[in-house]
Amino acid sequence: MKDIIQIKVKDREGVEHELEAPTDMAMNLMEVFKAHELPVEGTCGGMALCASCHCYVHSDHELQSASEDEEDMLDQAFFVEDNSRLSCQIRIEESIDGLEVELAPVS
Amino acid sequence: MIETDILIVGAGPVGLFTVFEAGLLKLKCHLVDALPQVGGQLSEIYPKKPIYDIPGYPSVLAGDLVDNLMEQIKPFNPSFTLGERAESIEKIDDKYYLLKTNRGTVIKAPVIAIAGGLGSFEPRKPPIEGLEKYEGKGVEYMVKDPDMFADKKLLIAGGGDSALDWTIELSKIAKEITLIHRRTSFRGALDSVEQVMELAKKGKINLITNAQAVDVSGEDHIRSVGVKVDGELKQIDIDYFIPLFGLSPKLGPVAEWGLNINRSAIEVNTLDYSTNVPGVYAIGDINTYEGKLKLILCGFHEATLMVQSAFKRIYPDQKLSFKYTTVTGIEGLS
Numbered sequence A: 001m002k003d004i005i006q007i008k009v010k011d012r013e014g015v016e017h018e019l020e021a022p023t024d025m026a027m028n029l030m031e032v033f034k035a036h037e038l039p040v041e042g043t044c045g046g047m048a049l050c051a052s053c054h055c056y057v058h059s060d061h062e063l064q065s066a067s068e069d070e071e072d073m074l075d076q077a078f079f080v081e082d083n084s085r086l087s088c089q090i091r092i093e094e095s096i097d098g099l100e101v102e103l104a105p106v107s
Numbered sequence B: 001m002i003e004t005d006i007l008i009v010g011a012g013p014v015g016l017f018t019v020f021e022a023g024l025l026k027l028k029c030h031l032v033d034a035l036p037q038v039g040g041q042l043s044e045i046y047p048k049k050p051i052y053d054i055p056g057y058p059s060v061l062a063g064d065l066v067d068n069l070m071e072q073i074k075p076f077n078p079s080f081t082l083g084e085r086a087e088s089i090e091k092i093d094d095k096y097y098l099l100k101t102n103r104g105t106v107i108k109a110p111v112i113a114i115a116g117g118l119g120s121f122e123p124r125k126p127p128i129e130g131l132e133k134y135e136g137k138g139v140e141y142m143v144k145d146p147d148m149f150a151d152k153k154l155l156i157a158g159g160g161d162s163a164l165d166w167t168i169e170l171s172k173i174a175k176e177i178t179l180i181h182r183r184t185s186f187r188g189a190l191d192s193v194e195q196v197m198e199l200a201k202k203g204k205i206n207l208i209t210n211a212q213a214v215d216v217s218g219e220d221h222i223r224s225v226g227v228k229v230d231g232e233l234k235q236i237d238i239d240y241f242i243p244l245f246g247l248s249p250k251l252g253p254v255a256e257w258g259l260n261i262n263r264s265a266i267e268v269n270t271l272d273y274s275t276n277v278p279g280v281y282a283i284g285d286i287n288t289y290e291g292k293l294k295l296i297l298c299g300f301h302e303a304t305l306m307v308q309s310a311f312k313r314i315y316p317d318q319k320l321s322f323k324y325t326t327v328t329g330i331e332g333l334s
Helices: A029-035 A068-075 B013-024 B062-076 B161-170 B190-201 B252-256 B296-314
Strands: A004-010 A016-022 A054-057 A084-086 A099-103 B006-009 B029-033 B079-082 B086-091 B097-101 B106-109 B111-114 B120-123 B153-157 B176-180 B206-208 B211-218 B222-229 B232-237 B240-243 B247-250 B265-267 B280-282
Touching: A004 A029, A016 A029, A029 A099, A068 A084, B006 B013, B006 B097, B006 B106, B013 B029, B013 B062, B013 B296, B029 B106, B086 B252, B111 B296, B120 B252, B153 B161, B153 B211, B161 B176, B161 B190, B176 B211, B190 B206, B211 B240, B222 B240, B280 B296
Parallel strands: A004 A099, B006 B029, B006 B111, B029 B079, B111 B280, B153 B176, B153 B240, B176 B206
Antiparallel strands: A004 A016, A054 A084, A054 A099, B086 B097, B097 B106, B120 B247, B211 B222, B222 B232
């Protein structure tokens, strides 16, 4: 069991960051972004109710598919692509070690 | 002109509870909020979500918490200006401020408490180049006066309740109406979804799914919207483009009030949650200080300490003695 996993994230300026995230703290990816002071608002606090943590998933990790709530919220977001996710809905667990994501633009 | 002791900007949970704590000190409150209803985020974003960290309530729905707060502050007779955004403040003498709203309402008060949460809720604008140019010239983010769309060609974009409801409503009067949506399924009330599907089947509306608006064109007034459908660009000629993508909070005009702002939040002194402008306080999610936590319960605490300081500012010569409600009960205000 891995206690710490690695996440690669490209910010909106194109800069790549390697983040470490603990798997035993029930965190989500949005919270990890914020903890590393990346420019993600996370306005609603992680309830899939604001789309301010919108990101693109580039690696082919098997993620839990988006809930209806998340899809609904993506309807109100912009720059939505097939690999769009709300990072607050991605749980930090061992299976996503090495995940590669990119922050979506903000309008 | 409205006059009050504490003018509260923002009628979310923290703004509402401020009325209670101010009322215990016999201070009157008036609240201004850009939304048409009280409750802020709790009413607008998550009325049906349970909250688990309100002391004494193992679980309470956000909407119920707002109802309870309204009940709790009723004895203190607060007044409200809803659906108007606080626009500017002006100091008129040593003691008083005038606050103006975007609709021209003027309120006079010696103390302003900004409990604006994440800011005022404004329509989400799709990131289409040149869209601002046509705002008010064929681009409308809200339907305020449906009659203006009679006999016009409309394009509505969005997949939620407001997009569905206005498509149904405006299909009765518009000349032609097209609804575009990012995917094939719609959120929003099932009944509305069925009505929209039915209208599309009957040919009363054009429904285009897997579609996103990508460009706008026209002269003085918008004339055409480029829509990407399954990767292909399609031009739709219209009189009005109505993007309905919900509301999102923006700090807004408060940023221009001369307050110290740090990362979209107002810096305060934790002694009494005062800002750098005397008589102006900031409480709840909109303020920031070392160790700040954006929690409703922290906002309640901040409001409680803030009104003590406000009292001293309003009545500098009166001594304030703190009383427990368990001893004295609640004495309402007229």
